Amino acid sequence: MNINNYRNVLDKLSPYRAKLIVVSKYRSFDEIETVKNWGQNIFGENRVQELIAKNELHGGNLEWHLIGSLQKNKVKAIIPIVKLIHSVDSLSLLQEINKQAEKHEVVQECLLQIKIAKEETKQGLLPSEVKAFLSDETFEQMKNIQIRGLMGMATNTEDSQQIRSEFKQLRILFDDIKQDYFSNNPLFSEISAGMSDDFPIALDEGSTLIRIGSLIFNP
Numbered sequence: 001m002n003i004n005n006y007r008n009v010l011d012k013l014s015p016y017r018a019k020l021i022v023v024s025k026y027r028s029f030d031e032i033e034t035v036k037n038w039g040q041n042i043f044g045e046n047r048v049q050e051l052i053a054k055n056e057l058h059g060g061n062l063e064w065h066l067i068g069s070l071q072k073n074k075v076k077a078i079i080p081i082v083k084l085i086h087s088v089d090s091l092s093l094l095q096e097i098n099k100q101a102e103k104h105e106v107v108q109e110c111l112l113q114i115k116i117a118k119e120e121t122k123q124g125l126l127p128s129e130v131k132a133f134l135s136d137e138t139f140e141q142m143k144n145i146q147i148r149g150l151m152g153m154a155t156n157t158e159d160s161q162q163i164r165s166e167f168k169q170l171r172i173l174f175d176d177i178k179q180d181y182f183s184n185n186p187l188f189s190e191i192s193a194g195m196s197d198d199f200p201i202a203l204d205e206g207s208t209l210i211r212i213g214s215l216i217f218n219p
């Protein structure tokens with residue numbers, strides 16, 4: 001664990017009013033406790049079982065975000081533990097989240113994950129699919145979800161121009177969607193973008209939530 005890197009990240013963030021999510025996947029209880037003692041309260045996990053287990057270990061005191069892909073049959077288990085689900089990539093997944101949130105009488109905060117990378121392996125909705133998704137009647141009927149914004153992962157490349165253009169594309173889509181679907185909703189306000197290798201570019205391009213793992217825990 002590297003407190004200097006942690007402080008450097010916070011310093012870089014401060015002019016932007018963005019928040020840091022420390023990605024604690026594969027990290028131990030003690031490692032997370034150490035980072036918590038530095039003052040960090042928000043953690044991200046990419047697997048449901050791990051998120052649930054860690055939430056229990058840490059006595060429910062931390063804010064957990066799910067950043068990895070979510071299977072429908074796991075939704076039940078994470079509501080209402082999870083503060084924000086970053087990885088909604090289908091209408092049917094959102095319907096399941098809505099259904100489980102209704103049972104718990106909560107409104108679940110979600111981000112729509114957008115495929116901005118050129119890599120086949122990266123998941124998410126295509127920019128062209130999002131509007132169809134938001135125009136769907138089924139979407140309008142869901143009362144127990146709150147769409148807080150968009151999430152995207154840039155291509156894993158050394159080419160910073162390409163990374164910048166992908167984050168820019170996410171920001172443009174965000175502005176577009178906000179204007180067309182959420183103009184009266186100040187809660188549609190988040191762009192989750194940027195990881196250890198590319199977060200300075202993401203901040204420049206309008207990210208409000210950055211997700212950092214290896215830089216803080218060491219690879």
Ligand SMILES: *Cc1c(COP(=O)(O)O)cnc(C)c1O
Pocket residue numbers: 023025046067068153195196197211212213214215
């Ligand atoms: C692992 C992971 C991160 C953090 O990546 P680092 O390069 O370790 O900072 C961020 N977002 C998602 C979705 C991840 O799976």
